[in-house]
Amino acid sequence: MAMEPVISVRGAHATLGSRPVLRGIDLTVQHGEVVALLGANGSGKSTAVRSVIGQVPLTDGEIALFGTELRRFRDWARIGYVPQRTTAASGVPATVREVVSAGRLSRTRLGRQTRADRAAVERAIGLVGLADRAKDSVNALSGGQHQRVLIARALASEPELLIMDEPMAGVDLVSQEILAGTLREQVAAGTTVLLVMHELGALEPLIDRAVVLREGCVVHDGPPPKAVGQHALPGHDHVHPHAADEPLRTGLLT
Numbered sequence: 001m002a003m004e005p006v007i008s009v010r011g012a013h014a015t016l017g018s019r020p021v022l023r024g025i026d027l028t029v030q031h032g033e034v035v036a037l038l039g040a041n042g043s044g045k046s047t048a049v050r051s052v053i054g055q056v057p058l059t060d061g062e063i064a065l066f067g068t069e070l071r072r073f074r075d076w077a078r079i080g081y082v083p084q085r086t087t088a089a090s091g092v093p094a095t096v097r098e099v100v101s102a103g104r105l106s107r108t109r110l111g112r113q114t115r116a117d118r119a120a121v122e123r124a125i126g127l128v129g130l131a132d133r134a135k136d137s138v139n140a141l142s143g144g145q146h147q148r149v150l151i152a153r154a155l156a157s158e159p160e161l162l163i164m165d166e167p168m169a170g171v172d173l174v175s176q177e178i179l180a181g182t183l184r185e186q187v188a189a190g191t192t193v194l195l196v197m198h199e200l201g202a203l204e205p206l207i208d209r210a211v212v213l214r215e216g217c218v219v220h221d222g223p224p225p226k227a228v229g230q231h232a233l234p235g236h237d238h239v240h241p242h243a244a245d246e247p248l249r250t251g252l253l254t
């Protein structure tokens with residue numbers, strides 16, 4: 001029997017305020033795939049992933065996770081989610097280890113951390129290259145290190161599906177390289193990944209498929225656009241000449 005898709009979204013409509021933000025989106029992510037969700041600011045990317053994890057209700061359409069209708073889905077430990085532009089600190093003096101441990105709660109039984117739980121937390125901290133900062137307050141970290149803590153928190157439950165909303169946004173180059181390496185290892189281990197992005201950038205080699213949104217609709221679902229600049233992207237509004245030495249870009253539509 002064929003495996004159920006990890007994510008199945010059919011005809012999704014969602015409204016925020018009085019604004020229709022998703023206008024009939026279909027999105028399927030199969031086991032082991034790495035899918036990039038691309039599109040201009042405001043095209044609905046974050047809303048789409050937030051609807052997948054149940055944070056934005058649909059006004060029409062259907063979502064299933066691992067073959068289970070979203071409203072019956074309870075197995076949240078199978079999913080790691082890194083939201084957009086948040087900070088792990090928010091004024092609370094938690095250490096790196098404490099924040100990452102919070103990501104393990106969904107696997108912790110009876111509220112007691114086992115040796116396996118502790119090992120998973122240390123592994124996640126090591127994966128993002130912060131082993132030497134585990135005892136430090138997250139308030140003492142840079143923006144890129146923060147983002148690495150949030151990703152470690154998502155990895156602590158050893159998820160089968162990782163959903164990340166612009167993981168590279170505002171992240172310094174060193175952290176970007178570490179994150180790309182972390183993701184590469186996850187993908188090699190079979191983790192399914194859905195990434196919201198503006199540009200494929202350093203993650204391009206990992207991406208199997210790109211889904212491009214425009215005004216709440218899917219305008220492209222297929223191979224990731226090659227590194228030929230944003231104008232190659234289906235849905236780009238206008239064409240204008242650009243210098244031959246313009247840096248190569250794969251991402252788009254800003």
Ligand SMILES: Nc1ncnc2c1ncn2[C@@H]1O[C@H](COP(=O)(O)OP(=O)(O)OP(=O)(O)O)[C@@H](O)[C@H]1O
Binds near residue numbers: 016042
């Ligand atoms: N709580 C809200 N109430 C009303 N409108 C909202 C709300 N949240 C988002 N929107 C609007 O919905 C649209 C889609 O937003 P969304 O964040 O999904 O886009 P996005 O593609 O992720 O954009 P970005 O790249 O800027 O993150 C935008 O026009 C945004 O202004």
